[in-house]
Each structure stands twice: as C-alpha cells, then as structure tokens.
Amino acid sequence: MAQLKRTPLFNAYKAYGGKTIDFGGWELPVQFSSIKREHEAVRTKAGLFDVSHMGEFEVKGKDSLTFLNKMMTNDVSKLKVGRAQYTAMCYENGGTVDDLLIYKREEEDYLLVVNASNIEKDFDWLESHVSGEVVLTNVSDQTAQLAIQGPSAEIILQKLVSDTVLQEISFFGFLPAVNIDGITALVSRTGYTGEDGFEIYCKAEDVEKLWVAILREGEEEGLLPCGLGARDTLRFEANLALYGQELTKDISPIEAGISFAVKTQKPEDFIGKDILVAQKENGPARRIVGIEMVDKGIPRHGYKVYSGDTVIGEVTTGTQSPTLKKNVGLALVQEEFTAIGTEVTVEVRNKPLKAIVVPTPFYKRPKK
Structure with missing residues (x-):
C-alpha cells in the first residue's frame, strides 16, 4: 500500500x-x-x-505569455502584475485537464496553483507543450x-x-x-x-x-x-467547481458553468478552442444545475437523475447545506431539463425521490 x-x-x-x-x-x-x-x-x-x-508551478521566460495563452482557456494577456486569474486547461476534445489560478508576479514571471490530485498530470501536460524560451519549474x-x-x-x-x-x-x-x-x-x-x-x-x-x-x-x-x-x-x-466532480476530463468548463473563464474571442488558438467555441455558440448538450430535494433524502455524488423513467444525468455534489438547512445538490443534466423549476427525480438508495431545479449559487455572502 x-x-x-x-x-x-x-x-x-x-x-x-x-x-x-x-x-x-x-x-x-x-x-x-x-x-x-x-x-x-x-x-x-x-x-x-x-x-x-495544492501544487505550485513557476513559469518564466520571454515566451511564457505565449505559452500560457496556448494552454489556458482564459486570456492571460489581460493579466496585470499583482493580479491573479482563474482559468482552466483543456484537452483537444474540450474536457478539462484542471482548473487553476495564475498569479502574475512580474513580466515573464507567473505562479500557477493547481489541484493536489493533478500535480503530476498537470506538470507533464504543460511540459509536453513547452516551446520557445520558457522555464517551467515544479515548486510544490x-x-x-x-x-x-x-x-x-x-x-x-x-x-x-x-x-x-x-x-x-x-x-x-x-x-x-x-x-x-x-x-x-x-x-x-x-x-x-x-x-x-x-x-x-x-x-x-x-x-x-x-x-x-x-x-x-x-x-x-x-x-x-x-x-x-x-x-x-x-x-x-457558493457553487465553486471541484475537479473530479463538476470538472473532469469528460466535462468541459462550459458544461461546468465556468464559461466566464473561457475567452473564445482571444486571438490566440488554445487547446480545445474549437469544441468550446461550438459549445458557447450553440449551447452545450448538458449543463451543471442546482437541485433541491422535495422528498426527504440527500443527493450524493454519482446518484442518477431521471425525468420519468429516462436517465437525464447524475449528481456531481450533494449534501445537506449547513447554512440553508436544505438537501441540495449540483447535477450534470441534459440541456432540455435545466430550466429553473423543472421537476426531476433522484435515485437515492434505489428509491426515486422528487427534486426541483433551482438557481445557484445556493449561498451569496451579504454585501458590506
């Protein structure tokens, strides 16, 4: 072991x-x-x-911006020194390699913060695409x-x-x-x-x-x-995506609801761009939504979601919300069942229980 x-x-x-x-x-x-x-x-x-x-990588060198803009869905050229940016990396099919933060410490000096379970995979992915004058270092x-x-x-x-x-x-x-x-x-x-x-x-x-x-x-x-x-x-x-649940190699950033971090208008090509452009323009075939249980039961990760007798998706995360005191979940479901108020069924321990599609985030902090 x-x-x-x-x-x-x-x-x-x-x-x-x-x-x-x-x-x-x-x-x-x-x-x-x-x-x-x-x-x-x-x-x-x-x-x-x-x-x-969590993992940390340094990216330095005169071609670091060009490299990062090729690898990331967000527009790294918009990042100023002293600012951080949330972004994703995708495969050619639009599936997600990881979601991460980029810190611009100086011109040609970036710090990337990646998910712990993806450190080796992310580093290998980045390293395999390095070109030009770029120094990539794992400082985790x-x-x-x-x-x-x-x-x-x-x-x-x-x-x-x-x-x-x-x-x-x-x-x-x-x-x-x-x-x-x-x-x-x-x-x-x-x-x-x-x-x-x-x-x-x-x-x-x-x-x-x-x-x-x-x-x-x-x-x-x-x-x-x-x-x-x-x-x-x-x-x-707060409806913040977790890699391995709302985001995976089979779930795109658009499907996961983080399209704000996908800048398809940036002039540079980036990995997965064609698929993500199509999803943005035509709408994805499925999407993450919030669900609230009507019947008594907690929707857990992996539970199937139905409309009638048809499986339309599955729960990615679910629990009893400590703040709301309600049983709620996030579910990846077919687009035609994503409208607020849509009634669905969640299979909880082999029992079909009623739920309803609700707005997210479930919680927003009060403004000062």
Whole structure:
C-alpha cells in the first residue's frame, strides 16, 4: 500500500484535534472540531485551512505569455502584475485537464496553483507543450499554503501584519512579499469558500510557525482551524467547481458553468478552442444545475437523475447545506431539463425521490 503524502503541517494537526483521512493520496484533516461548527465559523467569523497539498508551478521566460495563452482557456494577456486569474486547461476534445489560478508576479514571471490530485498530470501536460524560451519549474514541495476565510479574516491577519494595509488588496489582487509575524509570504485576496479572505503562500519550513501565530491571534475573534469537510460544504454552497466532480476530463468548463473563464474571442488558438467555441455558440448538450430535494433524502455524488423513467444525468455534489438547512445538490443534466423549476427525480438508495431545479449559487455572502 502506497504511503500517503503529508503536508509540512501534518505534525501540528494532533495538537488541534485534527481527524485525518485519505484525500487523493494525501493524509489530510477532514475536521478539527466538527464540520458544521467549522462551516458556521467561516460564514460568521473566520476559519483557517491548511491547503499546502495544492501544487505550485513557476513559469518564466520571454515566451511564457505565449505559452500560457496556448494552454489556458482564459486570456492571460489581460493579466496585470499583482493580479491573479482563474482559468482552466483543456484537452483537444474540450474536457478539462484542471482548473487553476495564475498569479502574475512580474513580466515573464507567473505562479500557477493547481489541484493536489493533478500535480503530476498537470506538470507533464504543460511540459509536453513547452516551446520557445520558457522555464517551467515544479515548486510544490518547497511551498506551503494557508487560507484564512470569513468576515473576520482581514481583522485577524492585519494584527500580524505591520507594514501592509490588507484592505488595499482588492479581490483577486495580491502582494508578493508581505511580512506576517516575521515570515515573508505572498498574500492574495482569493479563496474557495464564498467568503472574503486571503490565501497565503510561504516556504514550507515557515508554515507551522505561521499556522500557530494566526490561530493564536484569531482566538478572541472566534477563528477555528478547519478541515476538508467544511471546505467542501462551503465551496459547494457558493457553487465553486471541484475537479473530479463538476470538472473532469469528460466535462468541459462550459458544461461546468465556468464559461466566464473561457475567452473564445482571444486571438490566440488554445487547446480545445474549437469544441468550446461550438459549445458557447450553440449551447452545450448538458449543463451543471442546482437541485433541491422535495422528498426527504440527500443527493450524493454519482446518484442518477431521471425525468420519468429516462436517465437525464447524475449528481456531481450533494449534501445537506449547513447554512440553508436544505438537501441540495449540483447535477450534470441534459440541456432540455435545466430550466429553473423543472421537476426531476433522484435515485437515492434505489428509491426515486422528487427534486426541483433551482438557481445557484445556493449561498451569496451579504454585501458590506
């Protein structure tokens, strides 16, 4: 049996009550207290996540922009220094290699942040397409990442930062060298929870000190260490796609509902462009929608969705929403059944249960 990978914070989990599970080959905390308590903390106060399992690649060189625009669905030429961009990489058939963030640190200097389960696959895919003067480096092992999320995230982190006003970092903006309690880190106003907050990138050897310092400083604000369980329910309520569920090698970004990250009008050709152009112009044959259960039952990943006796799709993610207290799901269904209010049936443990197509996201954070 293969040894599970561990982040540099693994030894710190036990002190905070972390319960670990196998997550795509990584031994990671599913929770520290309870999923519902951690979920509620992020929605009302703040939560701190170890996301050091994510992958980081550097792309440098005078042809880096040309290379990235060939590989990505978004228009990387629009990215300014100090800004991050959400994008996807696709295969020729329009299926998704991965969804990721690109940080433009300087001209000809980019940082890519990819999903943990895809690190090797993504690096090999990128490396196989490198041309011109491009230096591609996998720096995942040297890099750690924390995410502090929630309405109090800025207040807490600012206590540890004296030389930067965090309020000045706009959504999807970042600063490459912020001093946090003596540790230099890249800090971006990004996240995967539907709340305000920051993602913090530092050297692997510095992350435990940073974790302890942030939790100590945030204690009086109600900050909790959070695991993968709450991260999943939070991103699900905010309708943020998860690779392996809403996005796969067989599901395109258009079908998954992230067409905003597919710029078919950019002049450069990119991998999968022809298929994605056709899906944008004609509409995809199937699409991710929100469903809410009418009958009592929870729609889980992989459950079949029916119209009458006909299978029309399947659930990609589903749970009881901790915020809404409703049983809801995301489902990939045929286009003709995607209208709001459409009645469908979900097969839950061999029982047909009624559900209805509803708007997404299920949760939007209140505006300040």
